Amino acid sequence: MTYKTTRYALLLASGLMINTTTWADDGSLYMLVGTCFSCHGYNGSSLGPTTPTIAGLDNDTFVQIMTEYKDGERPSTIMGRIAKGYTGKDFQRMAEYFAKQPFVRYPQLVNTAKVKKGAILHEKYCERCHQDNGYTDYQASGILAGQWMPYLQLSLADFQINARNMPRKMKIQIRKMIKGNGEESINDIVHFYGSQTRTDVDDD
Numbered sequence: 001m002t003y004k005t006t007r008y009a010l011l012l013a014s015g016l017m018i019n020t021t022t023w024a025d026d027g028s029l030y031m032l033v034g035t036c037f038s039c040h041g042y043n044g045s046s047l048g049p050t051t052p053t054i055a056g057l058d059n060d061t062f063v064q065i066m067t068e069y070k071d072g073e074r075p076s077t078i079m080g081r082i083a084k085g086y087t088g089k090d091f092q093r094m095a096e097y098f099a100k101q102p103f104v105r106y107p108q109l110v111n112t113a114k115v116k117k118g119a120i121l122h123e124k125y126c127e128r129c130h131q132d133n134g135y136t137d138y139q140a141s142g143i144l145a146g147q148w149m150p151y152l153q154l155s156l157a158d159f160q161i162n163a164r165n166m167p168r169k170m171k172i173q174i175r176k177m178i179k180g181n182g183e184e185s186i187n188d189i190v191h192f193y194g195s196q197t198r199t200d201v202d203d204d
C-alpha cells in the first residue's frame with residue numbers, strides 16, 4: 001500500500017475523513033497566504049510604512065501584479081523573488097482570498113494644506129481612473145486611498161525614473177500635473193491619499 005492509501009484507510013477507519021479533508025483545504029490556503037502576513041499584515045492590511053496593504057484588490061489585478069513580479073516585469077526589492085516560488089494557480093487562490101479581506105486604514109500623519117491641494121489635483125488628473133478618491137480598484141489601477149504614504153512615494157518615484165511602466169494616459173496626466181503645479185504636487189497628492197481613512201463597507 002502506498003503512503004497515500006494507507007493514510008486514506010486510516011482516516012476512514014477513524015471516522016475523521018470529512019473533518020480532516022475540510023481542515024486540509026483551509027490549512028493549505030492558510031499556509032499559502034499566511035506567509036504573506038509577516039510583511040503585509042494580518043489578512044493583508046499592512047502596518048506600514050513601505051510594505052503596501054494588499055487586501056481588497058480585485059482578483060485580476062492581484063494575479064496580474066504577482067505575474068509581473070514573477071516575470072521580472074515589475075520592479076521590486078523582494079517580491080520578484082517571493083513570486084517565483086508560486087504557480088499561477090496559487091496566485092488565483094491567494095487573489096480570491098485577499099479580494100475578500102477589508103482594506104484596514106490607519107491614521108497617518110498628514111499636512112492639512114497639502115491634503116487640500118492634493119484633493120483638487122486628484123479630481124483633475126487622477127479620478128477618472130483612480131475612482132471614488134482612490135478607494136476603488138478600477139480597471140486594475142490598484143487602491144490608493146489609505147495606502148501607506150512612503151509606499152506611494154516609492155511607487156511614484158519608480159514611475160518617474162521609468163523603473164516601472166505606467167499606463168500611457170497616466171503618464172500624460174502626471175506630466176501635466178507637474179508642469180502646472182510643480183514637483184511638489186506629487187507630495188500633495190500622496191498626502192491626500194494618506195488622509196483617507198474611511199472603513200471598507202461590505203459592498204459585495
Ligand code: HEC
Binds near residue numbers: 033036051077080
Ligand atoms: C519579506 C516581506 C514580504 C513578504 C513575505 C511578502 N511581501 Fe509582498 N511586498 C513586499 C514589499 C516590500 C512590496 C513592495 C514591492 C517590493 O519592493 O518588493 C510588496 C508588494 C506586494 C504587492 C503589490 C501591492 C500593490 O498594490 O502594489 C502584492 C500584490 C504583494 N506584495 C503580494 C504578496 C503576497 C501574495 C505574499 C505572500 C505570498 C507577499 N506579498 C509576501 C514585502 C513582502
Ligand code: HEC
Binds near residue numbers: 139166
Ligand atoms: C488612464 C488611467 C489612469 C490615470 C489618469 C492615472 N492612473 Fe495611476 N494607475 C493606473 C493604472 C492602470 C495603474 C496600475 C499600473 C500597474 O501597476 O502597472 C496605476 C497605478 C498607480 C500607482 C501605483 C499604485 C501601486 O500600488 O503601486 C500610483 C501611486 C498612481 N497610479 C497614482 C496616480 C496619480 C497620482 C494620478 C494622477 C496624477 C494617476 N495615477 C492617474 C491608471 C491611471
